[in-house]
Amino acid sequence: METRIRAVHYLNQFFGRIGGEDRAHTEPLSRDGAVGPGLLFQQIFGREVEIVGTIICGDNYFNEHMGQATDALLSLIKGYEPEVVLAGPAFNAGRYGVACGAVCEAVTRELGIPAVTGMFRENPGVEMFRSLVYIVETGGSALGMQDAAKTMAGLAVKLAKGEPLGSPAEEGYLARGIRKNIFASERGAARAVAMLLRKLEGEPYTTEYPMPAFDRVAPMPPIERLGEATIALVTSGGIVPKGNPDHIESSSASRYGKYDISGIMSLSPQSHETAHGGDDPTYANEDPHRVLPLDVVRDLEREGVIGRLYPYYYATVGNGTSVANAREFAREIAGELVRDGVQAVILSST
């Protein structure tokens, strides 16, 4: 007997045939089988997929009771035991787009099954959810329903079957900002020479990595009374107590350490070492002060140039460590330093 893939479709009150703006407060409800645009999807799916149920919620209700509405919709969806979920398409309808994105995100995260929605590029739901869910790019209005349904249905089938996807452009979804390794048909050297020739000829070419926009941090104003300030030492240069007790990785660090230096006046090759794998470790191991200048800062403390040194230092390894991890470490470390009244940090790297 042939088994068809079970799909559930999410719609708002309008496309769900409940009513217009006057029914935008409709609470989550379900209908067996396909409704409204679902009929078109069902036609495209043919015998491969069956829309077993349609879940409907008013746009206002969803946006005003997001948590509650999402929970209720999830439990309705779960009741149909789907293998894939469709939402919308929402085109340029903002509230509907947010609801579609939120439903897909919750389905993916909570139920662990794939979900596909569709939106116009400028729908606010795109910015909120594009990194989390598959959003097929659609036109600005329901005139684009036929195209949107075709693309969404194709992507849904592939995801439900676990088939490999082509590029976002090939599959028609908005890139989620996730870098994924693939094998190209030619080696990198051949691609580079070919790209250069196109560039020289003024022909179109596509860079394989568009330059990201970098954060720029405006420097703080200088400290007025350094002699009263508490200063902390933080390093991405990997100086750790001998033996690396927190097992900070030599590359791509997933953790940092916080180490007590109260009463410690200097470091030595016997007491400390570097965990950093991205440089020649010989010199940091010979004299850890080359990376973490505790000796000099202790001198400044004694001379009264600074008020006092914070009794802990923080260390991680900056070698190949992702910006996302670094940002997370910084958020936690800065939180503790601010809480403890630290006014400035000497941040050393390698």
Place this chain on the structure above:
Amino acid sequence: MALELGRIPVEDVEWGRRTLMEGKVLRINREELIEKAGGGDPRITSIDADIARPGESVRIIPIKDVIEPRVKVNGRGGMFPGLISGVETVGEGRTHVLEGCSVLTVGRIVGFQEGMIDMSGPGARYTSFSRLLNIALVIGVKEGISQHEHEEALRLAGLRAAVYLGEAGRGVEPADVRHFETKSPFQLNGGERDLPRVAYLYMLLSQGLLHDSYLYGRDMKTVLPTLIMPTEVMDGAIVSGNCVSACDKNTTYHHQNNPIIDELYWRDGKDLHFVGTVVGNANVTLKDKERSADYAVKLVEMLGAAGVVISKEGFGNPDADAMMYCARLEEKGIATTIITDEFAGNDGKSQSLADTTPRADALVSVGNANELVMLPHMDKVIGDVKIIEKMAGGQPGSLSERGITAELQVIVGATNELGFERLSSREE
């Protein structure tokens, strides 16, 4: 000036009484190989030799360098000038290549930084070295020698072994002979005038222990960017002293078989005119970076190039060098493409480079080295598999009953920035 490169395919490697090519089989006298590799270096205390063949359930870890056996049949100088042979300029005459095999230097870890190769399974897909007949030398050194001496002892032992094996190809008739000619970029024949003039900027990592490269035996940290004939590289003029985060470091094998040089030669006279190769470095101080970038850009300008392929080596700090080379060339109106790998985090969601310039608008990505790979156990390990937990790309817990879970960066050459492999990365 021209070099003939004779290709001698090697289809198997076996231990034998004498070291020689017998048909397409390289027979090796194991004791003599060990003796020649050691070369009387008092720092070396033991050498073990093993053979790993494509498709076998074998893992080799930790690997420092990969070297192709070659022999200079005629013409000036010898293989690996400045380190093994004299310092005469190479790149002319005739060289024979034992194609399909390599020497691997293995042994106790020097830093955190060496890599691994699987001869089968999912890891084998990522590096061409899994498809070679690998002669692995597991080298032990005296306790108490410095890390720098340890690195040097193994580097030279590997080169000596490759030179010894290369001799087996001296009298053999090659399957084919390729002819590489280096013409002066200032003297053009008629046909070349209409083709775009393309140069190659060959950036070499030069940052200290396990991050160094050698040109005619000279440490690249101390060398200003300079011109080189591509054929010199084929004769071993550039040697690797680095394997930190082994995925994107050029082994000596990569240099001997530089794919960009190969592409540019192949297209020379067809759709471009290959005007020359500039070797640059990537030092650690800003002053050094600026000096090298300016100097290399000047050389490219003197070659009259309209476009340049830039190959990077390493990641993080060297991103700054690559962007500096790129920005300054583009400012002069010279078009660039850069080959780079990415460090976008395990989940691929972080920005991939530590430095950027808006002028770098033509990048070739050779993969996200942070992406996780699952490498099931192999029946045999040459070296010591426990090292994976200390290696750049591994972490405590990388080794489990299922095998190794680690970042792609542990695999030698997986994201090589000469563009040796087919791997790429894209946004999804």
